[in-house]
Amino acid sequence: xxxxxxxxxxxxxxxxxxxxxxxxxxxxxxxxxxxxxxxxxxxxxxxxxxxxxxxxxxxxxxxxxxxxxxxxxxxxxxxxxxxxxxxxxxxxxxxxxxxxxxxxxxxxxxxxxxxxxxxxxxxxxxxxxxxxxxxxxxxxxxxxxxxxxxxxxxxxxxxxxxxxxxxxxxxxxxxxxxxxxxxxxxxxxxxxxxxxxxxxxxxxxxxxxxxxxxxxxxxxxxxxxxxxxxxxxxxxxxxxxxxxxxxxxxxxxxxxxxxxxxxxxxxxxxxxxxxxxxxxxxxxxxxxxxxxxxxxxxxxxxxxxxxxxxxxxxxxxxxxxxxxxxxxxxxxxxxxxxxxxxxxxxxxxxxxxxxxxxxxxxxxxxxxxxxxxxxxxxxxxxxxxxxxxxxxxxxxxxxxxxxxxxxxxxxxxxxxxxxxxxxxxxxxxxxxxxxxxxxxxxxxxxxxxxxxxxxxxxxxxxxxxxxxxxxxxxxxxxxxxxxxxxxxxxxxxxxxxxxxxxxxxxxxxxxxxxxxxxxxxxxxxxxxxxxxxxxxxxxxxxxxxxxxxxxxxxxxxxxxxxx
Amino acid sequence: xxxxxxxxxxxxxxxxxxxxxxxxxxxxxxxxxxxxxxxxxxxxxxxxxxxxxxxxxxxxxxxxxxxxxxxxxxxxxxxxxxxxxxxxxxxxx
Numbered sequence: 218x219x220x221x222x223x224x225x226x227x228x229x230x231x232x233x234x235x236x237x238x239x240x241x242x243x244x245x246x247x248x249x250x251x252x253x254x255x256x257x258x259x260x261x262x263x264x265x266x267x268x269x270x271x272x273x274x275x276x277x278x279x280x281x282x283x284x285x286x287x288x289x290x291x292x293x294x295x296x297x298x299x300x301x302x303x304x305x306x307x308x309x310x311x312x313x314x315x316x317x318x319x320x321x322x323x324x325x326x327x328x329x330x331x332x333x334x335x336x337x338x339x340x341x342x343x344x345x346x347x348x349x350x351x352x353x354x355x356x357x358x359x360x361x362x363x364x365x366x367x368x369x370x371x372x373x374x375x376x377x378x379x380x381x382x383x384x385x386x387x388x389x390x391x392x393x394x395x396x397x398x399x400x401x402x403x404x405x406x407x408x409x410x411x412x413x414x415x416x417x418x419x420x421x422x423x424x425x426x427x428x429x430x431x432x433x434x435x436x437x438x439x440x441x442x443x444x445x446x447x448x449x450x451x452x453x454x455x456x457x458x459x460x461x462x463x464x465x466x467x468x469x470x471x472x473x474x475x476x477x478x479x480x481x482x483x484x485x486x487x488x489x490x491x492x493x494x495x496x497x498x499x500x501x502x503x504x505x506x507x508x509x510x511x512x513x514x515x516x517x518x519x520x521x522x523x524x525x526x527x528x529x530x531x532x533x534x535x536x537x538x539x540x541x542x543x544x545x546x547x548x549x550x551x552x553x554x555x556x557x558x559x560x561x562x563x564x565x566x567x568x569x570x571x572x573x574x575x576x577x578x579x580x581x582x583x584x585x586x587x588x589x590x591x592x593x594x595x596x597x598x599x600x601x602x603x604x605x606x607x608x609x610x611x612x613x614x615x616x617x618x619x620x621x622x623x624x625x626x627x628x629x630x631x632x633x634x635x636x637x638x639x640x641x642x643x644x645x646x647x648x649x650x651x652x653x654x655x656x657x658x659x660x661x662x663x664x665x666x667x668x669x670x671x672x673x674x675x676x677x678x679x680x681x682x683x684x685x686x687x688x689x690x691x692x693x694x695x696x697x698x699x700x701x702x703x704x705x706x707x708x709x710x711x712x713x714x715x716x717x718x719x720x721x722x723x724x725x726x727x728x729x730x731x732x733x734x735x736x737x738x739x740x741x742x743x744x745x746x747x748x749x750x751x752x753x754x755x756x757x758x759x760x761x762x763x764x765x766x767x768x769x770x771x772x773x774x775x776x777x778x779x780x
Numbered sequence: 781x782x783x784x785x786x787x788x789x790x791x792x793x794x795x796x797x798x799x800x801x802x803x804x805x806x807x808x809x810x811x812x813x814x815x816x817x818x819x820x821x822x823x824x825x826x827x828x829x830x831x832x833x834x835x836x837x838x839x840x841x842x843x844x845x846x847x848x849x850x851x852x853x854x855x856x857x858x859x860x861x862x863x864x865x866x867x868x869x870x871x872x873x
Contacts, residue, residue, distance in 0.1 A: 264813030273802050281807070396804070403804060404797040457811055466804045534806075 218494070220565035220595075221487035223299075224480065227307050227557045231550045234311030239546040242316060243539065246698065246707050247323045253538040256330040260533075266330065269534040271543050278548045280469040281526045282318075285585075285619035286360070286516035287556040289367055292563040292588040293676065294513040296577050297506045298496040299564045305510055306560065309518025310553030313711045317687055318523045319545030320694040320708065325528030326538065327697075332529030333690050340696045341759045345689075348755065352686050352748055354633045355741070356522065359679040361449070361626040362661045364619040366673060367585055369441040374586045375612035377605060380421030381414065382616045386448070388413045389464035397458055410467050411474070414613075422609045438668035442659075445623070450655050453628040454647060461624055468621050475614045479558045479592060482599025483565075492564035492573050503580040504677075504725060511718035512680035517556025519715060521686025523549065528690075559588055562611075566591020581673040585615055630654040664737045674738060677726060678745065684719040685749050688712055692756035699763035712756075720749050817859075824849045824856050831867050 243249045257268040269277075294302045321333060328336060334353075338346035372379055392410045395401045428437035435443065452460050516522065527545055535541060563583065567573040567590075576590065577583040593608035602610070631650040638645035645653070665674060691712040698705040723746045730739040827845045829836040836842060849856075857865050 262813075264817065265810050267806075267809060269806065270802075273799070273806065276803055277807050402797060403800045404793065407800055457808055462804070462808045465807060469803065530810075 218490050219487055220483055220490050220561045223303065223490065224483050224557065224561060227303065228554065230307045231310050231553050234315060235547055235550050238311055239315055239319060239542050242319060242546070242707065243542045246703060247320065247541070248703070249323065249539045249541060251537055251539045253327075255326050255535045255538055256532065257534050257536060260329065266533045268536040271536060271540040274531060274534050274536075274540070275544045275548060275551075276469070278526060278531045278544050279551045280465070280472055281530070282516075282520070282523045282548060283472060283552050283555055283618075284516070284622040285364060285367060285615055286520070286522075286622070287552050288559040288588055288615055288618070289363075289585050289676065290514040290680065291517055291556045291559040293581060293584045293673075294510055295492060295560055295563050295587075296496065296499060296503060296580060296583065297510060298493045299490055299560055300494040301506055301510055302514060302560050303557070305514055305518050306553055306556045309514070310549055310556075312707075313519035313687075313715070314517075314523065314549035314553065315546040316707060316711060317519055317691060317694075318527050318549045319541055321524035321527035321690050322532050322535070322541045322545040323538070324694050324697055325532035326535050326541065330529065330533035333524050333693060336528065336693050337689060340693050340763075341689075341755050344751075345693075345755060345759075348748065348751060349689065350633065350637070352521075352682060352689065352752075353525070354630070354637075355745060355748070356679070356682045356686060357626045357630045357633065358658060358661060359675055359682060361623055361630060361658045363673070363675050363679050364623045364626070365442055365445050365449075365658070365662050366665075366675075368445055368616050368619050368623070369438055371585060371589065371612050371616050372441050373437060375589055375608055376425035376427045377422045377609040378418075378612035378616060379426035380424060381417040381609065381613040382421075382620070384417040384421070385414060385467070385613070385617055386460070386464070388417070389467055390460055392463040392467060393459050396463070407467075407470060410463075411470060414467065414471065418606070418609050418613055421613070422606045436668055442662055445620075446655055446659050449623050449627040450651050452624045453631060454651055461628075464624070465621060468617050471614060471617060475611075476555060476558065478596065478600065478610070479562065480554075482596050483558075483561055485600065486595060486598035488565040488595055488598060490561075490565040491567045491570050493570070500577065500579045500582075504729065508718040508721040508725065509677060511715070512677050512684055512722045514556065515680035515683040515687075517552055517559075519684065519687050519711070520552075521683045521688075521690055523552075524687065524690035562592030562595060563587045564591070566594040568594075581676065584673065589615060627651070627654060627658070630658070661737070665735075674730075674733075674735065677722060678738065678741060681719045681722055681726075681749075682745055684715050685745065685752060688716045688719070688749075688756070689752050691715070692752065692759065695756075696759045696763045699760060716749070716753055720746070720753070723749060820852075821856060821859065824852065828853075828867065 255268070257266050260266040261268065291302055291306060294305075324336060325331060325333065328339075331339075334346055334349040337349050341348075368382075372382065388410055391413075392406055395406045395409075396403065428440060430437055432440050455461070511518075531544060535544065564573070566587075567576070576587045589608050589611045592611045593604060596602050596607035596610065597604045600607075631647065631654045634650045634653050635645045635647075638650070661675070691708055695705045695708045695712060698708060723742055727739065727742050727746070730736075730742055825832075826836070826838075827842045827849045830839045830842070831846075853865060853867065
């Protein structure tokens with residue numbers, strides 16, 4: 218099949234999902250009301266609650282939710298062939314992710330913009346909140362560890378990306394100074410920043426940096442992991458305007474440029490997909506498609522992380538309730554398109570099936586490296602960018618996404634540690650919190666081998682935790698709908714699928730980790746499994762109660778509004 | 781003719797620039813807003829310290845700032861976790 222046809226079908230389906238299904242959700246399920254006074258207006262304080270234009274809000278929402286995960290997941294999952302991955306991404310985006318993101322946004326803004334954690338406390342019970350903290354901690358820990366390994370792999374497999382990746386930090390720092398200290402026009406700053414970034418890519422392409430082995434007594438892999446965590450620790454402690462804000466911004470701009478380049482070159486070169494639709498001779502040791510596909514691709518099909526961004530942040534800025542459809546649902550469509558692009562890059566960017574099979578030699582082989590190599594070939598064919606350069610561009614892009622997520626993840630992890638400290642009545646300062654978070658994350662990476670070579674083993678676990686968070690959010694939405702006496706089937710069916718698949722996947726992985734004698738991951742798996750069963754049980758009880766007929770209007774007023 | 785066209789171009793450019801600024805500022809508006817509020821709270825405490833019974837060596841200078849912080853006293857004391865105004869001479873609630 219030609220990748221252009223696939224891209225067109227995928228885009229048409231997702232856009233149709235937006236036009237038709239989200240309209241159905243808006244009218245019949247969430248019953249969005251343009252006259253409803255959103256929290257942004259009701260509680261407008263210029264800080265948390267600010268009515269925001271829906272296109273701008275979509276931009277933020279999308280760049281907050283899209284990162285490296287919708288690239289890594291699909292690039293790993295095409296090992297089962299492109300068809301299952303494409304089906305899960307398109308159907309997932311239409312019926313799962315769009316519904317979930319829009320629902321989280323709706324539920325939150327109907328409750329003064331409270332976060333999902335608060336809502337789960339209210340609708341599922343006090344244990345719901347504790348459960349939420351545990352799941353979020355696990356999720357952040359795994360995303361930080363997995364992305365450190367992803368970045369390390371890319372820095373080694375594409376040495377030409379070393380200079381632009383580390384140089385981008387400098388570019389971001391200079392942009393921060395240009396804006397806050399020198400007050401230079403932002404349009405000009407943006408142009409200078411993007412040009413500088415691409416100039417660095419050119420420099421890096423001409424000067425690949427391959428570290429000597431050993432370096433400072435470490436292997437290059439160990440060295441990169443240590444360097445990454447040192448950077449992430451420092452970045453998460455700096456004032457945000459110095460580094461994180463300009464970095465987020467330039468990456469947001471870069472995300473749109475990258476998506477444009479990728480889809481543009483697919484359009485121009487229309488490469489044929491060489492990978493099989495369904496791979497019948499998967500490499501030995503590849504876990505079964507069902508259920509692992511559903512947790513390998515989390516972001517891009519359904520991701521609980523979106524619920525955190527939707528509730529608590531985006532919900533406080535909705536200008537009109539009806540904007541939830543565009544911001545929430547279309548945000549999910551944007552991410553679905555990114556995932557689709559990743560699938561195409563990892564399956565159509567090779568000349569022959571043998572080339573492709575040479576990359577996907579084992580589960581978790583290929584992955585982002587395949588995305589970079591395949592995507593590089595497509596960029597080369599479509600826009601005539603030299604091969605090495607196009608691979609450098611994509612590797613830099615992937616690393617920058619992963620690094621932003623890592624920065625943010627590190628920062629959030631610190632907050633969770635501090636919050637847990639508060640619960641235990643121990644005051645934990647910023648530096649100490651960062652150190653605790655760093656030690657746990659680094660420990661997790663190195664427990665998978667000194668080179669972090671086993672790091673990608675953690676990826677399906679990350680996906681599972683992400684789906685667990687999504688099921689928690691969906692349960693809250695379902696309970697709210699039940700209390701409002703609205704048919705919750707559009708939420709319940711995806712909830713059931715996600716929950717069953719993630720629990721099934723956990724059980725299968727349990728066997729794998731036991732066979733590999735990977736005790737740490739085994740313990741993590743058991744913890745997540747317990748949390749999953751706990752979520753399922755709590756949701757079941759809460760829904761039972763809601764069905765028994767708790768009237769939504771008569772419920773007790775909530776005492777604590779998130780501060 | 782030419783000047784009109786130039787004007788249109790300038791207007792469009794500034795519209796793009798405004799959009800970009802919003803894109804730059806909005807995700808961190810909350811972080812900065814909070815940091816600013818925290819600093820203002822501390823400042824309010826400093827200005828009000830004399831009326832709260834805390835000796836303030838700079839009261840000669842802060843006294844003239846009192847009228848400026850009075851407006852925000854209600855929000856300030858509720859944020860600080862006090863249901864009623866702690867000041868004898870300000871009764872806001």
